[in-house]
Amino acid sequence: MTLLQVDDLVAYHGLLQAVRGVSFSVEEGTILALVGANGAGKSTMLRTIAGAHHAAGGRVSFAGADVTHVPAHRRVRHGIALVPEGRKLFADLTVEENLLVAGRRARPGPWRLDTVLESFPMLQPLLNRRAASLSGGQQQATAIARAVMANPRLLIVDEVSLGLSPLAVDTVYECLAVLRAAGTTLILVEQDLQRALSVADHVLCVLEGRVALSSATAAVTREQVTAAYFGLHTPQIAAPQADLTRSEQP
Amino acid sequence: MTWINAVVQGLLLGGLYALFACGLSLLFGVMRIINLAHGDLAVLGAFLVWTISTSAHVSPFWALLLALPVMLAVGYLLQRTVLSRSLRGGPLTPLLTTFGLGIVIQNALLQVYSPDVRSLGGAAGVLSTGSWRLSAQLSISYIGVLTLATAVVVLGGLQLTLQRTSFGREMRATAQDPDTAALVGVPASAVYARATAIAVGIATIAGTFLAIHSTFDAASGPLQLLFAFEAVVIGGLGSLWGTLTGGIVLGIAQTIGATFDPQYSILAGHLVFLAILASPRGRSILTRSSR
Numbered sequence: 001m002t003l004l005q006v007d008d009l010v011a012y013h014g015l016l017q018a019v020r021g022v023s024f025s026v027e028e029g030t031i032l033a034l035v036g037a038n039g040a041g042k043s044t045m046l047r048t049i050a051g052a053h054h055a056a057g058g059r060v061s062f063a064g065a066d067v068t069h070v071p072a073h074r075r076v077r078h079g080i081a082l083v084p085e086g087r088k089l090f091a092d093l094t095v096e097e098n099l100l101v102a103g104r105r106a107r108p109g110p111w112r113l114d115t116v117l118e119s120f121p122m123l124q125p126l127l128n129r130r131a132a133s134l135s136g137g138q139q140q141a142t143a144i145a146r147a148v149m150a151n152p153r154l155l156i157v158d159e160v161s162l163g164l165s166p167l168a169v170d171t172v173y174e175c176l177a178v179l180r181a182a183g184t185t186l187i188l189v190e191q192d193l194q195r196a197l198s199v200a201d202h203v204l205c206v207l208e209g210r211v212a213l214s215s216a217t218a219a220v221t222r223e224q225v226t227a228a229y230f231g232l233h234t235p236q237i238a239a240p241q242a243d244l245t246r247s248e249q250p
Numbered sequence: 251m252t253w254i255n256a257v258v259q260g261l262l263l264g265g266l267y268a269l270f271a272c273g274l275s276l277l278f279g280v281m282r283i284i285n286l287a288h289g290d291l292a293v294l295g296a297f298l299v300w301t302i303s304t305s306a307h308v309s310p311f312w313a314l315l316l317a318l319p320v321m322l323a324v325g326y327l328l329q330r331t332v333l334s335r336s337l338r339g340g341p342l343t344p345l346l347t348t349f350g351l352g353i354v355i356q357n358a359l360l361q362v363y364s365p366d367v368r369s370l371g372g373a374a375g376v377l378s379t380g381s382w383r384l385s386a387q388l389s390i391s392y393i394g395v396l397t398l399a400t401a402v403v404v405l406g407g408l409q410l411t412l413q414r415t416s417f418g419r420e421m422r423a424t425a426q427d428p429d430t431a432a433l434v435g436v437p438a439s440a441v442y443a444r445a446t447a448i449a450v451g452i453a454t455i456a457g458t459f460l461a462i463h464s465t466f467d468a469a470s471g472p473l474q475l476l477f478a479f480e481a482v483v484i485g486g487l488g489s490l491w492g493t494l495t496g497g498i499v500l501g502i503a504q505t506i507g508a509t510f511d512p513q514y515s516i517l518a519g520h521l522v523f524l525a526i527l528a529s530p531r532g533r534s535i536l537t538r539s540s541r
Binding site (some may be wrong): 050052071072073074076077081082084088090091092093097098100101102104105106146147149150175 | 292419420423424426427429430431432433434435436437438
């Protein structure tokens with residue numbers, strides 16, 4: 001079942017058109033790796049899908065419903081959760097308070113404070129710590145756990161491993177593995193191509209606000225993604241409507 | 251003994267200033283706006299309490315209980331209709347909007363109630379005039395103690411609400427980052443509306459105590475806003491217990507000034523405010539508020 005359908009999405013970052021007619025879809029229960037250079041428009045695209053950014057054109061459908069003009073807090077009730085770039089924890093609140101804030105208006109589902117802590121045991125000893133005092137890895141784990149508290153059907157994680165130590169990255173991916181096992185659909189922005197291709201079912205490469213490559217990860221090589229990443233070989237720029245479920249090797 | 255009396259009376263007066271400052275501090279802490287209509291909203295609440303009290307012949311405290319839901323609704327609607335729009339216009343727009351709102355309220359009150367001075371002191375009975383006489387030069391008024399106790403209860407209740415309830419957590423989260431709060435399902439506009447309702451409700455309590463303490467008229471709001479603003483700055487912007495401290499410091503400064511000469515009362519409060527504003531602490535407050 002198609003969970004997220006994005007059609008001809010256009011979004012601006014200030015005066016700059018950061019997203020230029022992007023189309024793709026994500027099937028429920030899969031992982032999509034979104035890759036692209038800095039400034040390619042990834043974060044703007046994801047924030048627009050989550051409702052934190054205004055869509056200047058196009059359409060975002062979630063589970064069959066048009067959510068293009070639904071505000072961010074209502075999209076959370078639909079089942080879309082975003083872990084923003086830089087984590088954006090509520091610095092003066094404790095870890096427990098960060099989780100509880102997200103849980104108050106959560107959609108019904110299995111994730112509550114106790115179940116989240118079972119799945120993210122590293123947070124248990126940190127519950128009473130202020131978010132500002134956490135390390136980068138702890139902050140990312142808390143940010144993901146906070147998003148999970150909303151019982152999302154689609155979890156979007158912007159810059160999964162940016163600024164984290166290798167050990168912290170492993171911890172974060174352990175958290176994501178738990179979510180995958182629970183059937184949560186994931187969109188991950190990841191600069192580590194090797195890692196992105198190893199965990200994702202599909203890869204979408206964005207270049208200057210357009211889809212440069214879209215493919216099942218099993219059908220694409222790292223070199224092809226790298227070429228699309230740098231704009232060396234962008235066969236799908238002319239046909240950016242690729243449906244990930246039907247996409248072919250570029 | 252004169253000095254002790256001045257300090258004690260200042261302490262009690264500080265309770266009233268803290269009540270006025272509480273709503274102002276809350277709105278600044280949550281929405282980062284300085285509500286220049288705060289004093290006028292308090293006076294509007296006082297007129298509503300006065301109207302209920304005189305027309306129904308009930309105690310001002312019963313009238314306050316009836317007026318509070320109305321003023322909470324006024325605050326909620328004020329945010330939903332006026333402040334929410336002005337917030338989108340940048341940091342200066344809410345200042346101009348609330349400045350204009352204050353003028354509108356003053357003139358509306360002038361039109362409806364005339365410039366006559368009013369008081370709820372008589373309707374409050376012995377509570378407004380009675381006191382415990384501790385010595386020839388030291389007495390403690392019932393209303394002063396009640397005002398200070400109310401300020402402590404209101405500020406303590408608000409602090410507990412912010413720290414211990416889910417609504418309080420949402421308010422603190424929204425105050426820190428409204429965009430991220432929306433991403434975890436918290437609608438900033440609803441949180442702001444409730445915060446404004448609470449602020450206007452507390453302003454109504456403050457206005458009622460002012461009306462029992464002394465007299466008020468349609469033009470009383472700006473002076474109360476000034477005292478509230480001074481108390482907030484002295485105590486630290488956005489800090490609730492700091493607001494109580496700021497109110498008390500301002501009250502004591504005024505009563506000590508009055509022991510030299512009654513005309514120095516308000517001036518002494520202003521001087522303490524300016525001294526704190528010029529201090530390193532004041533500079534850090536200004537830097538923080540300008541971010």
